[in-house]
Amino acid sequence: MDKIITCENITHYYGSRLIYENLNFEVPRGKILGLLGKNGTGKTTIINILNGYLKPRAGECRLFGERMERLSPQTKARVGLLIEGHIQHSYFNVVQIERFYGRFFPRWKKDAYYELLKKLQVSPTQKISTMSCGQRSQVALGLLFAQDPELMILDDFSMGLDPGYRRLFVEYLKEFASAEGKTVFLTSHIIQDMELLIDDCIILDYGSILLHRPTREILDTFHRFRFRTVRPPAAGTHGLLRNTEKTGALWETYSFLSPDDVVRELRAQGADPEDLTQERLSLEDAFIGLTGKY
Amino acid sequence: MKQLYTILLILITSLVLSWAIPAVVRMATTTASRYPFVYYSVLLQRFLIRETTADNKLTHVDTDGNPYTREQFDSLTPLFSYRQLMLTNSLPDTIRGVPVDPQELRAKTFTWRYNPRLIHTPALPLYFMYESESGRANLEAPEDVFRLRDRIEFIDKRTNTVNTAKSALFQTALEEAGFAFPAQAVWGNLSAKKPYDIGYFTLDSRRRLFHLKMVHGEPYVRNTHAGDSLDIVHVSLLEVADRSIYGILVARNGTLHSLHTDDGYSLTRFDIPPINPDAHSVMLMANLFYRMVHVTTPDSLTCYVLDAATLRQHDRPYIVHAAANRWYTVARWLFPMYLTFSSRHSDYLQPAFKVQFGWSLVISHLTFFGYLLILRRKRISPRHLPLRLVNATAIILFGVPGLIASLLFR
Amino acid sequence: MESKHNFQRPTFTFQLFFKEWIKSRWALLVTLLAFVGIITYTFIGMSTELRVLGAGTVWESIVMKGIIYFDSLKYLFLLAGVLLAVVQYTPEMINKRLKLTLHLPLPERRIVLSMLLYGLLALAVLFLLVYGAVRIGVGRYYPVEITQWNLAAILPWLWGGIAAYLLTAWITIEPAWKQRLCNGLVALCLLRLFYFDELPGAYAPLLPFLITLIVLSVSFSFYSIIRFKEGV
Numbered sequence: 001m002d003k004i005i006t007c008e009n010i011t012h013y014y015g016s017r018l019i020y021e022n023l024n025f026e027v028p029r030g031k032i033l034g035l036l037g038k039n040g041t042g043k044t045t046i047i048n049i050l051n052g053y054l055k056p057r058a059g060e061c062r063l064f065g066e067r068m069e070r071l072s073p074q075t076k077a078r079v080g081l082l083i084e085g086h087i088q089h090s091y092f093n094v095v096q097i098e099r100f101y102g103r104f105f106p107r108w109k110k111d112a113y114y115e116l117l118k119k120l121q122v123s124p125t126q127k128i129s130t131m132s133c134g135q136r137s138q139v140a141l142g143l144l145f146a147q148d149p150e151l152m153i154l155d156d157f158s159m160g161l162d163p164g165y166r167r168l169f170v171e172y173l174k175e176f177a178s179a180e181g182k183t184v185f186l187t188s189h190i191i192q193d194m195e196l197l198i199d200d201c202i203i204l205d206y207g208s209i210l211l212h213r214p215t216r217e218i219l220d221t222f223h224r225f226r227f228r229t230v231r232p233p234a235a236g237t238h239g240l241l242r243n244t245e246k247t248g249a250l251w252e253t254y255s256f257l258s259p260d261d262v263v264r265e266l267r268a269q270g271a272d273p274e275d276l277t278q279e280r281l282s283l284e285d286a287f288i289g290l291t292g293k294y
Numbered sequence: 295m296k297q298l299y300t301i302l303l304i305l306i307t308s309l310v311l312s313w314a315i316p317a318v319v320r321m322a323t324t325t326a327s328r329y330p331f332v333y334y335s336v337l338l339q340r341f342l343i344r345e346t347t348a349d350n351k352l353t354h355v356d357t358d359g360n361p362y363t364r365e366q367f368d369s370l371t372p373l374f375s376y377r378q379l380m381l382t383n384s385l386p387d388t389i390r391g392v393p394v395d396p397q398e399l400r401a402k403t404f405t406w407r408y409n410p411r412l413i414h415t416p417a418l419p420l421y422f423m424y425e426s427e428s429g430r431a432n433l434e435a436p437e438d439v440f441r442l443r444d445r446i447e448f449i450d451k452r453t454n455t456v457n458t459a460k461s462a463l464f465q466t467a468l469e470e471a472g473f474a475f476p477a478q479a480v481w482g483n484l485s486a487k488k489p490y491d492i493g494y495f496t497l498d499s500r501r502r503l504f505h506l507k508m509v510h511g512e513p514y515v516r517n518t519h520a521g522d523s524l525d526i527v528h529v530s531l532l533e534v535a536d537r538s539i540y541g542i543l544v545a546r547n548g549t550l551h552s553l554h555t556d557d558g559y560s561l562t563r564f565d566i567p568p569i570n571p572d573a574h575s576v577m578l579m580a581n582l583f584y585r586m587v588h589v590t591t592p593d594s595l596t597c598y599v600l601d602a603a604t605l606r607q608h609d610r611p612y613i614v615h616a617a618a619n620r621w622y623t624v625a626r627w628l629f630p631m632y633l634t635f636s637s638r639h640s641d642y643l644q645p646a647f648k649v650q651f652g653w654s655l656v657i658s659h660l661t662f663f664g665y666l667l668i669l670r671r672k673r674i675s676p677r678h679l680p681l682r683l684v685n686a687t688a689i690i691l692f693g694v695p696g697l698i699a700s701l702l703f704r
Numbered sequence: 705m706e707s708k709h710n711f712q713r714p715t716f717t718f719q720l721f722f723k724e725w726i727k728s729r730w731a732l733l734v735t736l737l738a739f740v741g742i743i744t745y746t747f748i749g750m751s752t753e754l755r756v757l758g759a760g761t762v763w764e765s766i767v768m769k770g771i772i773y774f775d776s777l778k779y780l781f782l783l784a785g786v787l788l789a790v791v792q793y794t795p796e797m798i799n800k801r802l803k804l805t806l807h808l809p810l811p812e813r814r815i816v817l818s819m820l821l822y823g824l825l826a827l828a829v830l831f832l833l834v835y836g837a838v839r840i841g842v843g844r845y846y847p848v849e850i851t852q853w854n855l856a857a858i859l860p861w862l863w864g865g866i867a868a869y870l871l872t873a874w875i876t877i878e879p880a881w882k883q884r885l886c887n888g889l890v891a892l893c894l895l896r897l898f899y900f901d902e903l904p905g906a907y908a909p910l911l912p913f914l915i916t917l918i919v920l921s922v923s924f925s926f927y928s929i930i931r932f933k934e935g936v
Contacts, residue, residue: 048935051803051807052933053800053803053932053933053935054934054935055933055934055935069933073809073810073811074809076807076808076809076810077809079807081803081804081807083799083800083801083803083804085799087799087800087801087804088801088804089723089795089801089804089805090795091726091727091795092723092726096722096726099722100719100722100723103715103716103719104716104719104808104809104810105809295926295930296927296930298923299923299924299926299927299930300927302920302923302924303924303927306894306917306920306921307890310890310893310894310897311890311893313893313897314893314896415903416856416903416904416905416906416908418766418767418770418849418850418853419849420767420847420849420850421767422764422767435760435764437760439763439767439847441847441849449847451759451760451763452759452760454844454845454846454847484767484768485768635897635900635910636900636902641902641903641906642906642908642909642910643900643902643906643907643909643910644909644910645910645913702883702886702887702890703927
């Protein structure tokens with residue numbers, strides 16, 4: 001299988017603060033991969049390293065086999081970039097920006113751009129800087145679709161968007177990605193949207209990758225368990241039980257284990273669980289279960 | 295590539311700071327290096343020195359250090375202080391057996407200054423041709439200006455057009471006198487505030503010196519032949535009151551000559567060692583008896599006294615050495631090499647390195663090793679060798695400016 | 705597909721010029737108007753002076769004192785350079801839009817050189833217009849020597865404007881504020897070299913060195929770009 005993105009042994013610090021050490025991951029062709037993590041775990045940092053706008057202390061990333069800081073023009077044409085906040089050259093108007101980008105890309109699809117823009121209440125001569133955040137996101141997305149890249153890297157696409165625009169964005173993205181061989185690498189802080197969208201999931205913890213698995217697998221195997229107990233188990237994350245805590249009269253814990261194994265694990269920790277129930281989780285709940293609330 | 299850009303930045307920053315920082319330090323440390331006023335006393339037959347002390351008082355001494363009061367100084371230098379002496383009615387009737395009167399003293403007194411800027415300055419090459427014998431007490435500004443290079447042309451001020459008739463008249467006169475165009479230099483006094491007009495002296499393309507003026511509206515051109523034996527770099531026209539000389543010539547080899555108003559434009563050489571016309575300044579103070587020539591070099595002032603008639607040395611010269619300037623002391627420690635753009639000897643801006651290796655070089659070497667210590671160990675790798683060599687060169691040669699540049703761009 | 709698409713095509717430079725033009729057209733217009741205003745004002749003053757004082761007096765003071773007319777242009781060249789660089793590169797730095805620009809499918813060096821080239825060409829056109837206007841205007845009233853005297857006075861200021869453009873670009877693209885400040889101080893020292901109060905023509909021996917320096921300072925922006933890419 002083609003590897004579109006490879007990152008090897010990325011280590012980075014800001015000053016003396018460690019962001020990650022020896023981070024490794026790969027993204028194969030045709031996947032939509034979501035990068036999840038709490039604030040400050042370095043999602044944007046990874047995106048910056050991937051694009052070649054940040055030199056890590058050690059390690060290297062490759063896009064289409066080329067080193068990130070020295071992408072050839074051909075490869076740059078194959079990569080679509082969405083910067084945090086849907087940033088674009090906002091001194092252009094709607095028509096100018098299409099004309100500007102259009103000549104650069106070999107597979108430019110002008111219609112894709114204007115089709116998306118039809119939905120917006122903007123005049124062709126309106127400057128992008130005068131648009132709302134949602135409208136700007138559609139312009140940025142329209143330009144990405146017109147570019148028709150093989151790989152899209154989207155940094156926090158949901159930032160500042162109301163639910164309508166967010167849904168619109170996700171739907172278009174889904175449609176785009178369903179085409180042959182498109183790869184998407186994205187981050188978002190609104191995890192709800194991603195459940196419908198992403199094939200694979202990387203969950204970042206402080207300093208390392210906590211988890212890198214297919215989304216489906218996480219949703220099918222990662223559960224919340226509620227139970228009663230007189231003797232308390234170890235709170236927090238121990239062994240295969242994550243974020244065990246007391247909420248009201250009940251205790252809860254999260255785990256990939258089967259209910260029987262959870263009971264066994266709890267007993268091993270000194271608890272005496274009763275009335276154990278298993279719940280299926282949304283991606284957001286699973287994320288919280290894995291990383292904790294704070 | 296980054297290394298190359300860094301090297302360029304360090305080099306250029308070092309260069310500009312090696313001008314800027316010394317310039318600021320110089321402003322902060324320089325001390326006035328004024329020489330005392332030295333005048334030859336006709337009565338004592340020795341030099342008198344007037345100096346302003348630190349608390350702004352005047353002192354007067356002779357070359358042996360004997361002190362004098364201000365009044366004594368005045369009466370010992372009647373050729374200099376005659377106006378003061380007239381005021382107190384103490385001007386003698388005769389000096390060294392020669393009867394004197396104030397009018398004659400004034401007519402024989404003039405000063406002339408030369409400094410290298412006179413020959414190193416951009417000039418606007420347009421001139422006024424006055425009527426030399428207008429019969430009027432005051433010179434009248436002409437209606438035109440003229441240029442003299444590939445040819446002579448008079449340009450009318452009101453219409454900004456060439457006066458062809460007048461131009462042709464002067465052009466013909468110059469050609470008939472054997473003047474070879476293009477002119478190499480033109481010297482004259484443009485000011486109308488002078489007692490009379492001498493016109494211009496000009497070098498032709500073969501460096502012969504011609505005299506050019508306008509008499510009753512007609513051109514007057516003569517080859518002075520002064521250029522036959524001398525390579526002239528400067529001519530000062532003096533318009534002195536007694537009309538004895540046209541002015542003073544400075545030759546490339548550093549000799550000074552007065553150009554006399556006799557028919558043959560004869561020259562008399564000043565009996566002093568040659569100066570360096572590109573670096574030395576001269577002040578001439580002339581009076582009834584003497585020509586005092588003060589030659590200022592970067593480290594001393596030499597005062598010669600010559601007989602007015604013969605320009606031979608009348609007495610042994612008196613030498614004053616320059617006081618040490620704090621700036622030079624500071625610079626010797628701080629800057630092995632620094633850059634200047636302006637010079638006291640030229641109106642042109644020209645980059646020039648001042649080199650003064652000595653203790654500063656030892657200090658700058660130490661500075662460089664200090665810099666290596668600041669760098670983290672891993673930054674001293676063979677890959678960075680070119681950059682480190684540039685760091686070394688910049689810090690060792692320029693001192694502090696090189697260090698700052700090396701710290702700014704890593 | 706890629707083989708047909710030649711990433712060295714000159715049209716791409718014009719596309720980049722288009723972006724720079726959109727950013728800078730108003731600033732260029734304002735600069736042009738400022739130059740036109742000051743030059744017109746100077747020429748009106750010049751002809752008034754000739755009319756009121758008379759050609760004799762005015763010519764005399766010019767020939768004897770070397771008076772020049774365009775002192776008021778002195779720092780306008782500098783401001784023009786700074787303004788153009790600010791309007792071109794500040795929008796690139798706001799929200800790090802430069803990431804988008806550098807991501808265009810062209811070699812990075814070509815992208816940056818095109819942007820700098822645009823600015824240099826714009827200034828060259830502007831300054832040549834000014835130079836031509838002074839030449840023609842002064843030439844109407846005065847002989848060529850006086851015209852050249854005035855042009856010689858303007859020349860170092862004009863190059864100073866070019867230097868100011870390149871140095872401001874360098875400072876603006878620099879990503880870290882502390883370094884930006886240091887760059888600014890170095891730039892001030894460098895720009896000072898173009899603005900000594902000297903006689904017109906005094907710069908003749910120095911100007912070739914200053915122009916060499918300007919050429920070399922094109923590379924400064926690349927140092928900033930590398931730092932931007934390293935995410936300093």
